[in-house]
Amino acid sequence: MSKSTQRWRGACLAAMLAVAPTLQAQTDDAQKPAAPESVSGQALDRVIAIVDDDVVLYSELQDAVQRAEFNAKRAKRELPPPDQFRRQVFDQLVLDSLQLQIANRAGVRISDAELNEAMERVARQNNMTLEQFSQALTKDGLPYAVAREQLRKEMLIQRVQQGSVNEHVQITDQEIDSFLNSAEGRAAIAPQYHVLHALIPMPERADKAQIKQFADQLTARLRAGEDFNKVIATAGPVPVQGGDLGWRSDESLPSLLADVVPALKSGQVADPIVSSSGYHLVKLAEVRGKGEVIRQTKARHILLKPSAIRSDEQCKQLANDLRQRAIGGADFGQLARQYSEDIGSAMEGGELGWTSPGQLVDAFQKAMDSTTPGTISEPFHSRYGWHIVLVEERRQQDVTTELRQNMARNYLHEKKYQDELDGWLRKIRDEAYVDIKKI
Numbered sequence: 001m002s003k004s005t006q007r008w009r010g011a012c013l014a015a016m017l018a019v020a021p022t023l024q025a026q027t028d029d030a031q032k033p034a035a036p037e038s039v040s041g042q043a044l045d046r047v048i049a050i051v052d053d054d055v056v057l058y059s060e061l062q063d064a065v066q067r068a069e070f071n072a073k074r075a076k077r078e079l080p081p082p083d084q085f086r087r088q089v090f091d092q093l094v095l096d097s098l099q100l101q102i103a104n105r106a107g108v109r110i111s112d113a114e115l116n117e118a119m120e121r122v123a124r125q126n127n128m129t130l131e132q133f134s135q136a137l138t139k140d141g142l143p144y145a146v147a148r149e150q151l152r153k154e155m156l157i158q159r160v161q162q163g164s165v166n167e168h169v170q171i172t173d174q175e176i177d178s179f180l181n182s183a184e185g186r187a188a189i190a191p192q193y194h195v196l197h198a199l200i201p202m203p204e205r206a207d208k209a210q211i212k213q214f215a216d217q218l219t220a221r222l223r224a225g226e227d228f229n230k231v232i233a234t235a236g237p238v239p240v241q242g243g244d245l246g247w248r249s250d251e252s253l254p255s256l257l258a259d260v261v262p263a264l265k266s267g268q269v270a271d272p273i274v275s276s277s278g279y280h281l282v283k284l285a286e287v288r289g290k291g292e293v294i295r296q297t298k299a300r301h302i303l304l305k306p307s308a309i310r311s312d313e314q315c316k317q318l319a320n321d322l323r324q325r326a327i328g329g330a331d332f333g334q335l336a337r338q339y340s341e342d343i344g345s346a347m348e349g350g351e352l353g354w355t356s357p358g359q360l361v362d363a364f365q366k367a368m369d370s371t372t373p374g375t376i377s378e379p380f381h382s383r384y385g386w387h388i389v390l391v392e393e394r395r396q397q398d399v400t401t402e403l404r405q406n407m408a409r410n411y412l413h414e415k416k417y418q419d420e421l422d423g424w425l426r427k428i429r430d431e432a433y434v435d436i437k438k439i
């Protein structure tokens with residue numbers, strides 16, 4: 001759309017606002033979600049800006065400022081002066097509006113299944129069930145439905161950004177090699193360890209044998225898979241101190257743990273370490289940036305998506321029929337070419353190649369892992385639709401070199417992506433029709 005066309009459409013919208021406030025209120029109700037309530041509980045619907053084919057309401061700005069202030073205080077971040085902060089929030093609302101309009105014109109959608117999965121993932125990241133997360137949001141003054149809709153918008157914006165920016169970000173093999181050989185590269189991809197640590201103190205007059213026995217008991221429970229925090233909260237001859245040390249590089253590990261932690265594998269618990277302070281319990285929760293041998297799976301799949309002409313149940317039934325045909329001797333690759341709706345793999349006979357843990361969505365990974373090589377899974381559902389998967393082979397693969405290259409590629413991509421994104425956001429803002437009223 002040209003700038004002149006945008007200005008004409010914006011001027012028409014401005015005229016409608018001026019001569020038909022009642023019509024505008026009806027239009028806002030039809031096109032926008034209900035305006036959030038202000039602190040006083042009264043809906044505020046004054047238009048403060050026209051942004052191409054959309055408007056920004058005073059109530060939206062008020063609520064956005066309140067949310068931003070709340071998040072900043074919770075994160076203990078210092079805020080700029082009020083007027084400057086308010087303008088920053090307003091500018092972000094304008095950018096969000098422009099990106100959501102792009103999403104709408106492009107037909108970008110976030111399904112309820114995707115949104116539900118995202119909400120559950122956020123809840124898990126906060127160590128809560130979805131019900132607990134909903135209650136916590138409500139307690140903070142943010143209704144679950146509002147938070148859910150906000151997340152949908154954020155997912156739409158992220159999808160628009162990725163689609164608009166990713167194609168302009170190119171990383172060459174030469175850039176990767178140069179980065180890996182640089183001091184910055186070596187530091188960026190150095191192994192990092194997520195360490196859980198606790199100390200069982202050794203008072204001067206303590207029964208040393210009793211303390212050692214207690215340390216051995218807690219270690220055995222940790223190795224049996226019990227929760228770390230639950231174990232160290234166990235009552236004993238002395239109170240246990242410590243907890244999560246977070247992510248640490250080799251250089252930032254405490255000297256006592258410097259030789260122990262790098263020798264552990266993810267999930268492994270070390271033997272109790274004795275020092276002048278007492279017994280130290282150490283568990284390596286996760287490790288990243290360190291090459292290891294992993295199990296990879298070679299597979300093919302068929303994806304069937306529910307639509308207006310085929311229900312979810314019909315997709316499941318067709319998946320089961322195709323599975324029976326393949327078991328009966330039909331060529332799985334040919335069936336995939338004929339029926340699969342996965343654009344990326346259908347023409348290749350459903351071929352996924354060798355995949356590593358974490359590459360595929362959880363539902364797919366779980367079904368694939370539980371399927372014996374040479375057999376076809378039962379139909380299963382993911383956020384994309386119904387699948388059947390043929391597991392062809394499995395292997396143990398040393399991915400050290402591949403992992404280093406992927407980490408370097410991701411690091412460089414993130415740097416370039418942010419630069420491209422900043423430029424793209426400036427471009428859509430400069431080309432937009434934005435008529436700012438009183439904010």
